[in-house]
Amino acid sequence: MNGARTRQKVAFFVLGVATLLVMAPIAMTILYIIKNGIGAVTWQFITESPRNGMKEGGIFPAIVGTILLVIGTMVFSLPLGILSAVYLVEYARDNIFTRMIKLSVVNLSGIPSVVYGLFGFTLFVIFLKLGTSILAGSLTLAIMSLPVIITATKEALEAVPASFREISLSLGATKWQTVRHCVLPYAVPGILTGTVLSLSRAAGETAPILFTVAAFYLPRLPRSVFDQVMALPYHLYVISTQVPNMPMRLSFATGFVLIALVFLMNLVSIVLRAHFRKKKQW
Amino acid sequence: MVAEAIIRTVNLNSYFSSLQVLKNINLEINRNEILGIIGPANSGKTTFLRALNRLNYLDPAYSQDGEIFLANQNISDLSDTVLRKKIGIIFALPQVLPVSIYDNVAYGPRVHGTTQRKKVSEIVEDALRKAYLWDEVKDRLDLPAPRLSGGQQQRLCIARTLAVEPEVILYDEPCSGLDPISTAKVEDAMQQLKENYTQILVTNNTKQAARVSERCGFFLMGELVEIGETSAIFTHPRDKRTDDYVSGRFG
Amino acid sequence: MYRWEQMSARRIKEFVIESCIRLSGLLVIAFVFLIFLFLLRDALSLFRVYRLGEFLFGRNWQPVSEPPKFGMVPLLLGSIYVTVGAIVICVPIGVASAMFIAEVAPQFLKHVLKSMVEILASIPSVVLGFIGIVWLGPFLRNTFNLSTGMCGLTGSLLLAFMALPTIISISEDALVSVPKSYREAAFGLGATNWQTLWRIVLPSASSGIIAAVMLGVGRVIGETMVVMMVTGNAPVIPHSILKPLRTLTATIAGEMGETVGGSEHYFALFAVGLVLFVLAFLINLLADVYLRKARK
Numbered sequence: 001m002n003g004a005r006t007r008q009k010v011a012f013f014v015l016g017v018a019t020l021l022v023m024a025p026i027a028m029t030i031l032y033i034i035k036n037g038i039g040a041v042t043w044q045f046i047t048e049s050p051r052n053g054m055k056e057g058g059i060f061p062a063i064v065g066t067i068l069l070v071i072g073t074m075v076f077s078l079p080l081g082i083l084s085a086v087y088l089v090e091y092a093r094d095n096i097f098t099r100m101i102k103l104s105v106v107n108l109s110g111i112p113s114v115v116y117g118l119f120g121f122t123l124f125v126i127f128l129k130l131g132t133s134i135l136a137g138s139l140t141l142a143i144m145s146l147p148v149i150i151t152a153t154k155e156a157l158e159a160v161p162a163s164f165r166e167i168s169l170s171l172g173a174t175k176w177q178t179v180r181h182c183v184l185p186y187a188v189p190g191i192l193t194g195t196v197l198s199l200s201r202a203a204g205e206t207a208p209i210l211f212t213v214a215a216f217y218l219p220r221l222p223r224s225v226f227d228q229v230m231a232l233p234y235h236l237y238v239i240s241t242q243v244p245n246m247p248m249r250l251s252f253a254t255g256f257v258l259i260a261l262v263f264l265m266n267l268v269s270i271v272l273r274a275h276f277r278k279k280k281q282w
Numbered sequence: 283m284v285a286e287a288i289i290r291t292v293n294l295n296s297y298f299s300s301l302q303v304l305k306n307i308n309l310e311i312n313r314n315e316i317l318g319i320i321g322p323a324n325s326g327k328t329t330f331l332r333a334l335n336r337l338n339y340l341d342p343a344y345s346q347d348g349e350i351f352l353a354n355q356n357i358s359d360l361s362d363t364v365l366r367k368k369i370g371i372i373f374a375l376p377q378v379l380p381v382s383i384y385d386n387v388a389y390g391p392r393v394h395g396t397t398q399r400k401k402v403s404e405i406v407e408d409a410l411r412k413a414y415l416w417d418e419v420k421d422r423l424d425l426p427a428p429r430l431s432g433g434q435q436q437r438l439c440i441a442r443t444l445a446v447e448p449e450v451i452l453y454d455e456p457c458s459g460l461d462p463i464s465t466a467k468v469e470d471a472m473q474q475l476k477e478n479y480t481q482i483l484v485t486n487n488t489k490q491a492a493r494v495s496e497r498c499g500f501f502l503m504g505e506l507v508e509i510g511e512t513s514a515i516f517t518h519p520r521d522k523r524t525d526d527y528v529s530g531r532f533g
Numbered sequence: 534m535y536r537w538e539q540m541s542a543r544r545i546k547e548f549v550i551e552s553c554i555r556l557s558g559l560l561v562i563a564f565v566f567l568i569f570l571f572l573l574r575d576a577l578s579l580f581r582v583y584r585l586g587e588f589l590f591g592r593n594w595q596p597v598s599e600p601p602k603f604g605m606v607p608l609l610l611g612s613i614y615v616t617v618g619a620i621v622i623c624v625p626i627g628v629a630s631a632m633f634i635a636e637v638a639p640q641f642l643k644h645v646l647k648s649m650v651e652i653l654a655s656i657p658s659v660v661l662g663f664i665g666i667v668w669l670g671p672f673l674r675n676t677f678n679l680s681t682g683m684c685g686l687t688g689s690l691l692l693a694f695m696a697l698p699t700i701i702s703i704s705e706d707a708l709v710s711v712p713k714s715y716r717e718a719a720f721g722l723g724a725t726n727w728q729t730l731w732r733i734v735l736p737s738a739s740s741g742i743i744a745a746v747m748l749g750v751g752r753v754i755g756e757t758m759v760v761m762m763v764t765g766n767a768p769v770i771p772h773s774i775l776k777p778l779r780t781l782t783a784t785i786a787g788e789m790g791e792t793v794g795g796s797e798h799y800f801a802l803f804a805v806g807l808v809l810f811v812l813a814f815l816i817n818l819l820a821d822v823y824l825r826k827a828r829k
Contacts, residue, residue, distance in 0.1 A: 008727035012637050018629030019638075019646065022697055026653045029664060080557055087558035091551070093342060101558050103821070104565045110748075110817035111568065111810060112755025114782045118789075118806045119568045122575060126794070143564055150561070163377045170337060171446055172367035173393040174543075176550050181393070182379065204657025207757040207782075211789055233659045233758075240663045241762055248667070255660050266655050395543070 037256030040249040049219040054239050059254055064221055065229035066203055072138025073145055073202045081149030089157040090179050109147035113207040116144045121211040133226045137213025144208055145198040152194020156187035189276030193269045200265035206233040232258045288313040288480050294348035296329050303329045305504045318495030319484045325501040327484045331452050335369040370443035371452040375459050376435035378427040383419050386427045386438055390446035405445050413441035414471045433464020453483045469494050488528055492516050500524045576807040579800035594768040596798045603801040607770045611778040612754055614771050618689030619753045624746055627700030635708040636730050654698035662762030665691050670763055685774040688764040692756055696749040707741020707827055741827035747820035751813055757782040781809050
């Protein structure tokens, strides 16, 4: 028996080391960015425009651009994602059509981000003549975000007790009335957390916006949805690969702001989830 | 008083996938009576009940043939919303929506188009009175319904059903989760409702059927074995199987 | 009792809403087809003037030479090299971590570890690429005495890092959903925790873990920014992972800005995109098959 116990200790130790090999770099990466970037993150940095080919000044237009893209993504992906999930859970019957839809959702989630960029370029920028614009970028990011929203909404809807639906239908309500009054309101928490999560991912994406919206150096703010715009991920990419003699501390600061924004959105999603779990009434 | 049939089933057969659950049910239910439906588990009693307001179709594996008439009109001519307004149901475990008492009862009228606050409040109070719940909750209509006791919740379900003004009320073993006092209150409510509603009570408790119903039908393995006056069913049933069941030789 | 005008209006409204809902379900399928079709349309334009065989099997990717060469092999090999390199690193470590989190870690540690993994999952790829440029690249260059730190290995390491959350969370799900009865049977026979884990739980979670690996592969093959920033920029057939190379994804992202719409180069990039789409489609299809097996 001793042999087995020793083997177990060794095995578990090895597993622990492997886990450490994962956790340590995560912590180090975050700390590395914070340590090198936080110094340059001043109020001016956040609120000014870049100057001198991005080597000086702030990143305000990029922050605004990212926020605009997130809003645009939400506007297009949220209604479509929720309705698709409602269809899958509440209306669809178990046939080949439904299986195709589920397969499509899986496929959409696996398409490389740069392929979305190509698609967005050829459909929205060229074919629909929207040009490189906030509109084209948002639409591209929205299609990319659909699978996450659909999956989160689907899970939230399925978690609502079946008895609610039965009660509503037995009183003579229509299917839509049942969904609207007895199902959706109770799925909102799950939908919300899933949405915030998917938007935080959209905020950090670079490839889909490379050809559809991102501008290299656009110090002024956009005037309409047909304008190009700067964006934080693209900005970080450009200054770290294409600007010679870029002051390191500004690059780190940009990275810091981007991570901070994404983490803030994730935090909101976590807080929402905890808040709704407490309030659960059934 | 001549008994008038308000519901008639003609050669009703029910299937879940290939399993036949009801076999050739021919049955009449008279206006303003309380009809008891008794039988052991899995005899098709609940399926029969839920066939009347088409709730069985919530299960995609369900199919049926035969006809059901409500007041001489084939129910397949009625839409789901109209049918379920006329025939309401109380489930076995008290199922309340996680909203206030008021909103639970108001739900039905609201989905059917009544939205004026005053009218809805009148309907809510009327329904709660008929379900013998008004006095206990009139001061706290905003209380979330799940906070009520089991018996109160079940009477809330009755009020909720009454609020849409049905003609028929179905009860699917409504007191199975309740203590004797709550059960008595529910049975009292049923007696009072007899005046204006037809009621069908499915129950595993033969004594309850004997207390409450005027006529009784005995279901066994999907067949309607016997139906008649309650006193006759319990004292001198015509079929041996009925006799075995009501005297407790099997259950 | 029934106001018929009201009833009809309600019916119409209901019908409109239900139609919108049904349409939304359809749109998801439509998007997949749309993406495929638009990629195909522009990719086919290439094959009108350039032989398909040359594209698929050609060993030279030289879009600006005269005549231009669009052989995909160096790019495909580049993608394969970094992917294999990444998988070799992240699968053992990832599955081992999943085992630790699922079976060994006490409750509070489990929460911490899972949160850390979620944090990793949310780091944008461009930030990791940035770290590759400013730290990992120079570090590898100094350690291995390379001519440049911008090589396949740098990419593989970072990609392995990025794929870890996928591998860990799906493997952990697979391990946790092994029925308790299996474990209890093993304990009843006197097995230790480790023996149970190694001989019973792990094998029965294998479908889920294989699915996790495939999804990890899909994630790595599709990654763009990291590879664009750190693997150098050499669209040549790679002979070593310590040298610069180019992946399919980085080619599209890097060269799109330099093409003229409607030119051969432009269509060639769409052909590369189509290849990526098909690859990702197949990998995800396979992964889904294994996930279904796991759920049974």
